[in-house]
Amino acid sequence: MTKIFVLAFTVLFSYLFGSMNSAIVVCRIMQGKDIREYGSNNAGLTNVLRVFGKPTAIVTLIVDLIKGVAAVLICKYVAIGFDVEWFSNPLFISYIAGVFVIIGHVFPLYYGFRGGKGVLLTATTLLAIDPLTCGLALSVFVVIVAATRYVSLGSILAATSYPIITFITQSMRDYDSVWMNVVCTSFIALLIIVKHRSNISRLLSKTESKLSFKSKSKE
Secondary structure (H helix, E strand, O other), X not given: OHHHHHHHHXXXXXXXXXXXXXXXXXXXXHHOOOHHHXXXXXXXXXXXXXXXXXXXXXXXXXXXXXXXXXXXXXXXXXXXXXXXXEOOEOOHHHHHHHHHHHHHHHOOHHHOOOOOOOXXXXXXXXXXXXXXXXXXXXXXXXXXXXXXXXXXXXXXXXXXXXXXXXXXXXXXXXXXXXXXXXXXXXXXXXXXXXXXXXXXXXXXXXXXXXXXXOOOOOO
């Protein structure tokens, strides 16, 4: 019964916590505007940077960094406090928290289920769960973006590689029930890819915007 309570708490808390979209909140406070009505209409860091510039993007980054890590740590310590564990896998509850905080960010209850693509939040959340695995996936992202300046392409390829990297690195460290972690990371990767459908179309038609550190007009 305790396991059911902890699992239910993790799912509900993480989803509701993730539903608080940092980009939307920060842009409303700092700019008095809804980021979903500007640029690519995506409530994510890249669009904030392109539309409103570095100061607003930096604050959004900081809030997103805190949100993902906080959700994972709170649920992890709740599980530790109740002395429960699943499948002899100490990372399982953290991955469940990660999945649902990302779902909350992408499909936020408070904003009509219109959220961001979840790339930044995914990176910080997974970094809190397994720094080694996430660091390797982030290296894929950095290499691709540095080579192409396509943030979307880097995000898609990093997401695609993550379940594979999870399986390899956690198997090498003799983690129990690695398959459960791979299932969670595969779901996260699929969610990221699905949210990038429009980007994939633009990449194929060669109309996708490249990363630029010059802010665009707010008009």
